[in-house]
Amino acid sequence: YLTADHRLMVEEPDAIIEGLQLLMKVLAVDKGYVGIEDNKPEAVTAMMRAASGTGIEVLSLHVKYPQGAEKQLIKAILNREVPSGGLPMDVGAVVQNVGTAFAVYEAVRYGRPLVERITTITGRGVNNPKNVKVRIGTPTADLIEAAGGFTEGIGKLIMGGPMMGMGQYSTEVPVVKGTSGILVMKREEVRQRESHPCIRCGRCLSVCPMMLEPASMGIFAERDMFEETEELFVMDCIECGCCSFSCPSDRPLVHLFRYAKAAIIKARQAEKDK
Incomplete structure (x- = not known):
């Protein structure tokens, strides 16, 4: 559903790599990695080209949710396990989103503050799903309008993806720094859950x-x-x-x-x- 980071890697790979280099300089480290799931070959190709000659390694990772979570990335790329209650720094790692690397590049290169981001507006509940560059603080209603408005029979509005997103009750909720996407689902896609006791199935x-x-x-x-x-x-x-x-x-x-x-x-x- 969410393709904002994918499009950013395809369209701004050089800026992302330069942003990562800036982060590496601040952290005084000499090794950087970019992990991308292997179902995004266009992004892998673009990032490999941009990283050529920089010492930054672009890795194509097996698609397995939640591969993008920081602890899972550290295990997949470095084969290190973050201890219980610990942080990535405890195993000598720092994990950042490509959007953060791009924002660092924009701030250092052009002096631009983080006032906008790429956000996906998607789902069968909108007429024209797309990625948009939007100012932080923009109401969700404006994104939906940019995507051609609602279709018939809206069932649920989610800020984020279908697995980790948070359901919203109003289109007045604003875009924030971490808003990777807005998912609008139709009524037939949303199952009303009636919870039952655990059956210990495992x-x-x-x-x-x-x-x-x-x-x-x-x-x-x-x-x-x-x-x-x-x-x-x-x-x-x-x-x-x-x-x-x-x-x-x-x-x-x-x-x-x-x-x-x-x-x-x-x-x-x-x-x-x-």
Whole structure:
């Protein structure tokens, strides 16, 4: 659904590579990588050409969601694992989006602040899906208008992608720095979920890229047993949505994990404030 980064790599590869070089200089590192899924050959070719002779390596990665998550990228490219509760810097890595590299290039080369970004407006719910360069703060309604307006029978408006995006209740919600796309789904594409008790089938365990225990974490979270949820490393969850998608009982697992995380963070802050 989301192609903003793809188009940016195809149309501005030289700027992205120069932005990455600037980041490498600031961080005092001599090795840089660009990871691109192998279903984007046009972007791979463009970035390889731009990176030629720079020492930056462009890698074509196997398509496997959520390959673009920073911990998964570090494992795929460097074969290093970020420890539980840790950050990429703990294994000597920094991960940035190509949009960030492009913004750094624009800021250093031309003195332009980050006031606009490329955003995808897509889905069967709009008449003319496209990528647009839009000012941060622009209402979602303006993007929908630029894409030819709504089609008939709109079911859901999502800021982000279908797996990790957040549902929106208004087209007045503005574009922010991290708005990679707006997805508009038709009514027949949206299934009303009625949650049922966990049947312990284990599907969520088999698909979790962080090798967590989503079933148990979900049960503890819905019972407000946050200490037990934390002991199962819920804070390491990347909220990719694989568990919720695969659950035959339609349990809102990611929603429960976000709820538990917020409670844990609040408790930690209260402990610090004592």
